[in-house]
Amino acid sequence: MNDSPTIDTVLVANRGEIARRIIRTLRDQGIRSVAVYSDADVAAPHVREADDAVLIGRAPAAESYLDVDAVIRAAQHSGADAIHPGYGFLSESVALAQACARAGIVFIGPSTLALEIMGDKAKAREHVAARGVPVVPGFTAEGLSDAEIAGRADEIGYPLLVKPSAGGGGKGMEIVSDADGLGTALASARRIARAAFGDDALVLERLIRRPRHIEVQVFGDSHGTVIALGERECTLQRRHQKVVEEAPSAGLTVGLTERLLEAAVRAAESVAYVGAGTVEFLVDADAPDDFFFIEMNTRLQVEHPVTEAVTGLDLVALQLGVAAGGALPAPPALSGHAVEARIYAESPERDFLPSTGRILRFAVPRGVRVDAAIETGSEVTGFYDPMIAKVIAYGPDRATALARLDQALAQTIVLGADTNIAFLRQLLANERVVSGDLDTGLIETLLPVRSAEPSAAMIAAAKQELLRGTGRAEPRLTQDVLFRRSGGVWGALTDTDARAVAFLTDAEEIVESSSDAVGGVIAATDADGAIWVSEDGRSMRLRPVDRRQRMLRRLAAQRPVSAETAPEARAPMPGSIVAVHVEEGAAVTAGQPLVSIEAMKMEHPVLAPHDGTVHLLVTVGDQAKRDQAVATVTPVAVTPAETIAPEDIPEGGTA
Incomplete structure (x- = not known):
């Protein structure tokens, strides 16, 4: 590599963990970093950690991180002579280049x-099919009518x-099982693609x-060299978003791996590729010798740390060297196994x-x-991607790496927003994985993932956190004691056990504690007075309730459940209203998408709770809170049957 790069200042046109990761390498290389925000x-954190930082716009990505002109102005203002786009946002933007x-x-x-x-x-x-790289049967829908599609x-x-x-990351992808679902899928994919990428052209492929999902890390330099740095297994995903990745892949044959690497290099060479890129393939699990090109991501990938772990390379440093005109080294031999888990809010x-909120406590283990x-x-x-962290474990073999990752997740603490950590541990323990x-x-x-009750230790820790928040010692009383928490939330001690405190889980279940065994549980209180607890990677939000609230809930549970549904259609998550599917006053049926x-x-669509007439409470562009009513549906009154005169009743008939 060239040890004397001509790049002195780099503006990082991104945010979050990738911005921090790039800034770390820039610091190690002695290169000045500029953040945008x-x-x-x-x-x-990325704003504070950079040597300089420039405000480029409002919270929506389209008005800040996706604004090419604002990014260029920030680079010129800060004296940056290079821009690193990270991944996502503008990383594959022709306009930015x-x-x-x-x-x-x-x-x-x-x-x-x-x-x-x-x-x-x-x-x-x-392009790649013309060069002998196998592709999935399909076609581009650009220029075709829906009937032609x-x-x-x-x-x-x-x-x-x-x-x-255009774009990537699974955004806008829709699976269509039959012809009846095609129209809806096309409309949704176009709307999302237009909003996210400014281009609603679509591709349809055989599923x-x-x-x-296997991908190959490739690198090219300006001297005509293209190398492959091994493959990664990215199969564990949902909604086309990767969840767990590993390098090397889990059990591909040597022959298939060699063919994948060769095809990836051929695809990159076909465009004289320079820099970091990833060529993605599908391998048929039922016919493992068959593979198909999906796409090439012309950027660094989220999962690049697993490749760094098994190669010993710093891929961002490699990017900087290539961008400065340096030549690539020979590909190193791969060693060991690495697994990465994405922590999502x-x-x-x-x-x-999605979950939002202020992080009350974040702690990670050593050794990973x-x-x-x-x-x-x-x-x-709710403005950006839900991924808030990545945990990467390395070991001499796959079993060791998986075990170390599970242990690390068990020791990771996130309080203040829901996360998928407990689910990740469940996934890693699955026998097929x-x-x-x-x-x-x-x-x-x-x-579906079932809600689990908090452990006795979690409830006990919540009780101690509640008492600590009052500034009172453990009471010893024979009658009820109520005390006020921040935000007007009440907690209660009962006369049957002065140490018992009741909480309401997000699953609307009452839980109580008379135990003081806290163990290794960590607890913290949010601005609404709810208490977050974490144990072995699992976190929960518990809301203190008083004796009257408990009594009312228990009485309600004893009453027959009404078959009627509430008239409100509520937002299941915080977010922006991107589409309204019905007109004000329209007749709708149960399960019909409203917004x-x-x-x-x-x-996510919000559906009509029952048949009736809709009254809209939001418009496109509004920001909705979780559980906010976005529409009401008034049931249509049943008109009594008209009275039929006796002489009008047919012979043998009844009214």
Whole structure:
């Protein structure tokens, strides 16, 4: 590599954990770093850790991190001579690469040609197929009417995968089981693609029923060299978002691995690739000798740390060297095994809906690598991706790496927002995962995720946290004692046991404690007076309730359950209203989509609770809170049957 790079200052056009990770390498290389941030990220860790920082816009990504002009102005203002786009946002933006060229700024990424070809899934398919790389049967829908698309879809056969031609990360992808669902999938995919990428062109492909997702890390330099740094297993995913990744893959044959690496290098060489890139393939789990090109991501990947672990390379340092004109080293031999788990701010028990909030406590174990977007005190908002951290474990073999990752997750503490940590531990313990029998549908076999009751130690820790918040010692009384918490929430001690405290879980279950055995549970109180507890990687939010609230809930539980549904249609998660599917005053049926809410790269429809007439309470662009009513549906009154005169009744009939 060139030890004397000409790059002195790099602007990092990203946020969160990838911005922090890039800044870390820049510091190690003695290169000045400049962060950019939106007004939602004023206090974000990456802003503080950079040598300089520039505000570029408002919280919505389209008004800040996706604004090419604002990024270029920030680079010029700060004196940056290079821009590193990270991943996501502008990392595969032709417009940013072109703007950098016009401004005389080094774009730490591939050429415009590579971005144009590989950044468009339809072009990429045709391009690599012409060079002998196998592709999944399918077609581009650009320029076709919906009727023409339906005809081509019938020719390919169902099930089909509909996905935006631009962009990546699974955003906008829709699975269509039959012709009846095609129209809805096309509309949804176009809407999401237009909002996320500014381009609603689509690609439709045959859906392989038991695919494995394998990707190859490639690197190219300006001297014509392209190398492969091994493959990664990215099969464990849901909603096309990766959850757990590992390097090398779990049990591919040597012959297949060699063919994958050769095909990846051939695809990168076809566009004279320079920099870090990833060529992604599907391997049929039922026919493991078959593989198909999916796409090439022309950037660094979220899961690049597992490749760094088994190669011993710093891929960001490699990017910097190549961007400065340096030559690539020979590919190193791979050693050991690495596994990465993505920690998302989401609630698996609520169908993985996004979670937001202020992080009351964040702590990670030693002995593993943790790339985190958050720290204690950080705010998790609904404006950006829900991934808040990555935990990466390394070992001499796969079994050891999996065990170390599980242990690390058990010791990871996140209080203040729901996370998927407990689910990750469940996933890693699954016998199919342990044996390496993987396909992209595996996670779906573990759903739905059931709500678990808090342990006795968690409740006891919550009780101690509640008492500590009052500034009172443990009471010894023979009658009820009520005490006020912040936010007007009440806690209660009962006369049957002066040490017992009752809490309400998010699953609306009353839990009580008379135990003082806290063990290793960590607890903290949020601004609403609710208490968060964490034990072995599992966290819960418990809300103190008083004796009257408990009594009312118990009485309600004894009454017959009404068959009627509430008139309100409520937001299942915080987010932005991106679509309204019905008109004010329209007649709707139970289960009909009323509005769609988007948060953290996820779109979710809110459905009518029953038949009736709809009254809309929101419009497109509004921000909704979790459980906020977005519409009401008034049942249609039943009109009594008209009275029929006796002479009008047919012979032998009845009224």
